[in-house]
Amino acid sequence: MNGETARTELLPADALKGKRLGISVSDSPDLDRLGLTETHFRMTLGELARTVVIAGGDLYYGGHLQPEGITAFLIDELHRYGRRDRPLKVCLAWTVHRRMSVKQIAEQNEFLGLFGEIHFLAPDGNRLDSPTAGAPQEAFPLEERATALTGLREYMTENSDARIVIGGKRAGFEGRMPGIVEEVLLSLERRQPVYLSGGFGGATLDIIRALRPDLSEWFPPQAGTPDADVRLIEGLSRISEVAKERDWNGFANGLTDDENRLLAASYRPSEVSAIVxxxxGRLLPEKANQA
Structure with missing residues (x-):
């Protein structure tokens, strides 16, 4: 990209070996307002994946296996990096993989190959030894979908050491609150570090505004927009409450205040990945030495 800062050196090989990074990402409704495109968004996601994977870390992502989705994009990126020890863990909620046929699951396992593996989850979020046999189930009650998504997010949080967050829907979600909001909430409850990349707006910037309003002043809320979904408002309120209750807002993440401030505003792929x-690099090896 024109004007992109020079790429900094990547983390040393194996610097994140054995470390598991949850990645929370979904489309941002603010891209047009920011003058950005889906290409900018995906370039940043690709750079973040590259940083983690080349340094030996594993990525945990909860989503779906549609051809044009984030999972397929991450697999394409992994083909470029050469790691063949399945660094990508694709976690599927019960209501996602139960919609799939045995043939579809087999095709996706083959597609992931040596670059990733699928974790099939039960309705409560526990991992299954294998997907449930039987005809696909096409529809689920709203409450069952919400419960399964919460179980997915709890599983990912329990199996990760830190969380990287970018973008995020404010509407059109199925769970009890927007996925990124719930994932950050669970991370804060477990006192995990989070890396909030706010330059693409969306729910990530809303979370930054709830935790550190001073880091979001560069992008004021847009006047005249429809009222926010009450589940979003309640989720952000709960994030603020948990941060106070636990005395933990996730910003003890190995970055200085100035670096977190830059991460909260940058949209440059190499800059975001370098900061994260x-x-x-500063935080996780230190935590390993203390273990």
Missing amino acids: GKGL
Whole structure:
């Protein structure tokens, strides 16, 4: 990209070996307002994946297996990096994989190959030894979908050491609150570090505004927009409450205040990945030495 800052050196090989990074990502409704495109968004996601995977870390992502989705994009990126020890863990909620046929599941396992593996989850979020046999189930009650998504997010949080967050829907979600909001909430409840990349707006910037309003002043809320979904408002309120209750807002992530401030506003792929890599490099090896 024109004007892109020079790429900093990546983390040393194996700097994140044995470390598991949850990645929370979904489309941002603010891209047009920011003058950005889906290409900018995906370039940043690709750079973040590259930083983690080349340094030996594993990525945990909860989503779906549609051809044009984030999972397929991440697999394409992994083909470029050469790691063949399945660094990508694709976690599927019960209501996602139960919609799939045995043939579809087999095709996706083959597609992931040596680059990733699928974790099939039960309705409560526990991992299943194998997907449930039987004809696909096409529809689920709203409450069952919400419960399964919460179980997915709890599983990912329990199996990760830190969380990287970018973008995020404010509407059109199925769970009890927007996925990114719930994932950050669970991370804060477990006192995990989070890396909030706010330059693409969306729910990530809303979370930053709830935790550190001073880091979101560069992008004021848009006047005249429809009222926010009450589940979003309640989720953000709960994030603020948990941060106070636990005395933990996730910003103890190996970055200085200035670096977190830059991460909260940058939209440059190499800059975002360099900042996150710097924080991971400082923080996670230290936590390993204390274990």
